[in-house]
Amino acid sequence: MISGKHKLAQPDPDDVPKAVINRLSLYLRELQHLLRNGKTTISSSQLGRLFGFTDAQVRKDLTCFGQFGHPGIGYRCEELVVAIRRILGTDRVWTVALFGVGNLGRALLGYKGFSAKGFQIVAAFDADPHKVGSMIDGVCIEPMDRLDDVVARQQIQLAMITVPAAVAQAVADLAIEAGVAGIVNFAPVTLSVPDDVSLVGVDLATELEQISFSVANRDKSG
Amino acid sequence: MISGKHKLAQPDPDDVPKAVINRLSLYLRELQHLLRNGKTTISSSQLGRLFGFTDAQVRKDLTCFGQFGHPGIGYRCEELVVAIRRILGTDRVWTVALFGVGNLGRALLGYKGFSAKGFQIVAAFDADPHKVGSMIDGVCIEPMDRLDDVVARQQIQLAMITVPAAVAQAVADLAIEAGVAGIVNFAPVTLSVPDDVSLVGVDLATELEQISFSVANRDKSG
Numbered sequence: 413m414i415s416g417k418h419k420l421a422q423p424d425p426d427d428v429p430k431a432v433i434n435r436l437s438l439y440l441r442e443l444q445h446l447l448r449n450g451k452t453t454i455s456s457s458q459l460g461r462l463f464g465f466t467d468a469q470v471r472k473d474l475t476c477f478g479q480f481g482h483p484g485i486g487y488r489c490e491e492l493v494v495a496i497r498r499i500l501g502t503d504r505v506w507t508v509a510l511f512g513v514g515n516l517g518r519a520l521l522g523y524k525g526f527s528a529k530g531f532q533i534v535a536a537f538d539a540d541p542h543k544v545g546s547m548i549d550g551v552c553i554e555p556m557d558r559l560d561d562v563v564a565r566q567q568i569q570l571a572m573i574t575v576p577a578a579v580a581q582a583v584a585d586l587a588i589e590a591g592v593a594g595i596v597n598f599a600p601v602t603l604s605v606p607d608d609v610s611l612v613g614v615d616l617a618t619e620l621e622q623i624s625f626s627v628a629n630r631d632k633s634g
Numbered sequence: 635m636i637s638g639k640h641k642l643a644q645p646d647p648d649d650v651p652k653a654v655i656n657r658l659s660l661y662l663r664e665l666q667h668l669l670r671n672g673k674t675t676i677s678s679s680q681l682g683r684l685f686g687f688t689d690a691q692v693r694k695d696l697t698c699f700g701q702f703g704h705p706g707i708g709y710r711c712e713e714l715v716v717a718i719r720r721i722l723g724t725d726r727v728w729t730v731a732l733f734g735v736g737n738l739g740r741a742l743l744g745y746k747g748f749s750a751k752g753f754q755i756v757a758a759f760d761a762d763p764h765k766v767g768s769m770i771d772g773v774c775i776e777p778m779d780r781l782d783d784v785v786a787r788q789q790i791q792l793a794m795i796t797v798p799a800a801v802a803q804a805v806a807d808l809a810i811e812a813g814v815a816g817i818v819n820f821a822p823v824t825l826s827v828p829d830d831v832s833l834v835g836v837d838l839a840t841e842l843e844q845i846s847f848s849v850a851n852r853d854k855s856g
Binding site for chain 2: 429434435436514523529531569627
């Protein structure tokens with residue numbers, strides 16, 4: 413019934429809440445950490461306890477995608493790592509283009525965490541002719557009029573947008589026209605994209621809300 | 635029973651899953667948007683539908699903190715905005731110090747979304763003597779040996795850490811010793827902090843996992 417090659421259930425990605433995917437990311441990171449420390453199996457309650465989730469929550473998150481537990485054993489860490497990477501789509505290499513080489517763009521070009529997960533920034537675009545032609549962290553800055561050409565030649569799948577808010581929609585439109593299938597938007601504006609293009613908006617301030625919630629409520633109870 | 639000043643339930647912040655807080659952030663943003671467009675009330679199912687959540691999920695998220703719905707009306711947008719801001723602790727101004735003025739640090743100093751939510755970066759620290767003394771987005775870069783002094787004088791509550799991974803723990807220890815109560819860590823390393831200090835780790839790659847999941851599963855079903 414359960415073999416090395418799981419049959420993964422394939423729910424419509426739009427039906428899976430973002431929070432479930434975030435939890436799978438967490439589980440994956442922890443399972444990889446456990447594996448490096450020589451642990452080979454883990455129960456749903458042990459896995460949940462690491463994050464303050466119930467065992468039922470862990471099982472529910474995973475059951476969306478298939479049957480991974482083994483009676484009397486729990487989860488085999490290595491098996492679950494392979495399965496979650498397949499679910500998340502990080503069992504392959506994704507080619508990414510960055511749009512906008514300002515401070516945040518430069519920071520993302522130098523961010524080590526992306527390539528470890530299979531995301532390779534292979535091209536960067538900027539409207540500033542002074543930046544075009546220079547190399548940052550091994551990536552050459554291209555002008556926007558080379559977009560179609562570069563996306564086709566490098567087979568770019570995803571776009572990361574760090575341009576100013578005022579031009580983000582126009583840049584997204586061009587990237588989609590050139591063929592990218594998914595966009596991670598860091599510009600502080602809501603983009604609209606066609607149904608067949610995936611979009612994630614990153615709002616750095618939500619992380620601060622997490623910490624203000626925690627500190628504010630600690631203060632009250634203290 | 636329900637008045638302008640809600641009596642908020644005060645759960646232990648450690649008992650509230652991060653995902654609930656993230657959803658409150660989402661609700662808040664959308665409610666503020668609705669208010670600007672003149673909408674005064676909304677039902678839990680309408681609010682949930684905007685994000686693909688069930689009405690039960692919305693009600694459950696809010697019931698942790700109090701009773702906000704009005705029979706036959708739903709939620710009053712303005713009332714709920716006030717309540718969520720109070721829950722999140724963003725009904726006040728938070729003073730933040732930034733540690734590490736590299737590309738990411740510079741990007742965060744220039745990020746407009748923070749001050750709109752009451753997070754004011756009032757100080758920045760860097761170990762590089764060439765950076766110390768310069769001003770970026772109205773903030774003066776200070777040397778680390780002025781830390782205690784600056785934190786006390788500016789009454790700094792939160793730290794944002796964007797130093798290299800190798801020195802992040804040492805910087806966090808110093809910030810805590812100087813008196814900060816919460817840390818947002820962007821360095822790609824897990825920090826350990828005392829129980830009475832709040833910590834959020836930001837992993838920019840999780841946003842990319844969200845998009846690879848979506849694109850990968852779209853591909854399969856296509």
